[in-house]
Amino acid sequence: MPLDLTPSQALGLWHAVTLQQVHEDGRDLTLRQLAILLEIYLVPPPHTVRGLAAKLGVTKPVITRALDTMGEQGLVTRMRDDRDRRNVIIKRTVDGALYLERLGDLIIARGRAQNP
């Protein structure tokens, strides 16, 4: 079931969602932070700082900082790995799942409203 859309639909969808995101989302996540969040919640665990850095093509401090910020907001949690205590395992939270669920709903709603 390929997801085929026209250039007009594609940009229109991005426009509508981005607009509403700016309007209503008090969190104001960076593009990088959002990418990290989506990676954590959509890709099977385990997730580590190093792994996320490699996947996104950024340095480790970027991941650490983003996890700090999103951790304060309750979107993710960190736990040391007991098997290899150098590693840190990034874990999902209820609030994070809720946040992305709302984002998904927003995309769907805007997609539906896009070409009625």
Next chain:
Amino acid sequence: MPLDLTPSQALGLWHAVTLQQVHEDGRDLTLRQLAILLEIYLVPPPHTVRGLAAKLGVTKPVITRALDTMGEQGLVTRMRDDRDRRNVIIKRTVDGALYLERLGDLIIARGRAQNP
């Protein structure tokens, strides 16, 4: 032609596009900046600072700053309105159109690859 997608497709699409955006886009636009850019290019002119601020629900300095940054990158231009010289008219540029065209292509490509 409604654009119907499942929650999985919606977030998956956002994930894929955001990821590639982080990977390849050297511009690193803010969510607000992207929203402004899309508004300028997808909504019929004229565009003013005040109008954009109202549409996005942000203050005017936010718009001015974003236009400064994106202006340096050649994504938009500003011109004083000769009919009412208090106003500033925001104009599109070739580079800006090209940038959004590439974004559209990226979304389409990722949408197609999403559920092959």
Next chain:
DNA sequence: CATTTTCGTTACGATACCGTATCGTTTCCC
């Protein structure tokens, strides 16, 4: 005209992110 309103910009101090380099801890390897 003088005053008020409108519009965009600038000033200001605060906050957050950036990239590079370094650190402390833990594990690996000889």
Next chain:
DNA sequence: GGGAAACGATACGGTATCGTAACGAAAATG
């Protein structure tokens, strides 16, 4: 065991954004 390597966090100086407030120019008001 002892040194090298891996992992995540921290330090640092630099830059960009934030929100609030004030500013100058231009137009509308009466």
